[in-house]
Amino acid sequence: MTALLWRDLRLALRAGGGFGLGLAFFLIVTVLVPFGVGPETALLTRIGPGVLWIGALLACLLSLDRIFALDWEDGSLDLLATAPLPMEGIVSIKALAHWLTTGLPLVLAAPVLGVLLNLPPAGYLWVVVSLALGTPALSVIGTFGAALTVGLKRGGLLLSLLVLPLYVPTLIFGAEVARRGAEGLALQSPLLMLAGISFGVIALLPFASAAVLRINLR
Amino acid sequence: MSIWEYANPVKFIRVTDRILPWIAGGAALCLAVGLVWGFFFTPDDYRQGATVKIFYLHVPAAMMAINAWVMMLVASLIWIVRRHHVSALAARAAAPVGAMFTLIALITGAFWGQPMWGTWWEWDPRLTSFLILFLFYLGYMALWQAIENDDTAADLTSILCLVGSVFALLSRYAVLFWNQGLHQGASLSLDAEENVADVYWYPALVCIAGFVLLFVALVFLRTQTEIRARRTRALLAREGRG
């Protein structure tokens, strides 16, 4: 299991692995928003937490199809399926590797991009906390979507269509935590809901992803 | 006799062929009576005027939009547990019908909302939930279309339907939390005290019956079409031309 994690991390970090693409995309989205809505700092302060969440979500979406597609193409997914690893473990590790190479950098980059959006000082902590709690859910849900569309030609667009509606609850609670944090409001209930969703999907969704992957390898 | 006998495609076609005209006729009759009654023979609401009458399309469509998803969920479970092909095809057949009902509910809602709230669209929890439901329908149908092998497609869409149902419920609560909303509470419930007045209530019941029958008729018809297409392919393959 750890061998698989190390291999995926090493592949992501080497040339052509696509590491950093999500981060660059996050930066570009954040920079484009002021061009779209105008440079008023008051407005940007107000929408900043939401923009960071949308940016992180889209950046995460961008790299989902790579989770299984490369292993599918070169045949290693078949070989992994015959290896002494449970399929549930494989999909969990894949989701973890995706989070470490995409979600975690986004969490760390968010405060820097917050400066561009003139985030209030109180907001930084909660933007980071909400993303740190929410992005694992995005990776796990995305892994489910990637397992559904593995092996399909032009699966990328379908993947977005399948995954985005599933992202709605995470986005709502995550952005709510960030917004309330920035405005200094009470945020216990959305925070608990966000944590509940994250832990719930981490615990349960790998079973669905593994079932789907087995069907697709058949 | 067990209900599972109807899961045999040939038997399903034979039985539905016999009852389909009655269901379709019932749907047409109920809709005609309900809508004419509702539109022309009920008084205008003292606050909402004639606008209230879009209610006769809006409420039944919204109810069926949700019921169609529930039916797909049940059919998906039956496919996963008992692997009856008719069940998977019925779920597939119900999806576009459910999506259309969702769209009707959204559009009539916009027409109703414009004069009442002064806006075509409001990010109200109910409206938002229906929009999300519509997206779920789109994803479900797109997955069916994308996969060539029918059994694989049935397996994958069933699991998507299960997972999607959980997330749809979660979204519903998330959206409620996110915005409290303008939409009035449920217009109809079995609890008669809260209901709208009887003059509106009876034609509405007829309309709802019409929409239910319409849904059943459309699902039967579409399932029959799917079964016949598969049967044609199976027969061609048996003759070595598949």
Added chain:
Amino acid sequence: MDVIAQDLAVARGGVPVLEGLSFVLGPGQALVLRGPNGSGKTTLLRTVAGLQPPLAGSLSGTEDRIAYAAHADGLKSMLSVAENLRFWAQVFGASDIKPALAAFDLDPLQDRLAGSLSAGQKRRLGLARLMVTARPVWVLDEPTVSLDAASVALFAGVVRRHLASGGCALIATHIDLGLTEARILDVTPYRAAPRAALQDEAFL
């Protein structure tokens, strides 16, 4: 423990391709599958490897004992030869990759990226993976594709040593590996009559 297939039927994309197939594969034995393209050899091997369920019949002695090698080698072009092999060794709980590297003459290449290897070298690396799995039953699909004569001999030697140490092998191949002790199973007589795909059969 023998690998026993009894009255096996397998399907590709729901269409039955082979049926009524039985064989027993004991320790030290090799079974070579023959048959024209599209006759279902790959499907049979995938079924034996556990990637898809059989349509009918039974299969025993395969649980957690299979090392499978398909058309695709499952190599990561951005990892070196040694890294690729070490990954699979760790997955299968083995540690030493040296014998596998030596057996397939990969020692001089071990620090090269797999992406820079020739097709034949990649194939050798893909086959070396079998040795680090420490599993007794090798299920091989056209293992000699893109190998030259010397490499084929190398591979035949590895298979022979595997058999001598109590392993067994199920191989689909067109060329003669020089494994005189191997039995040959022609799958042609077991081809299923053309008929409806399984998922359509319920509609007849």
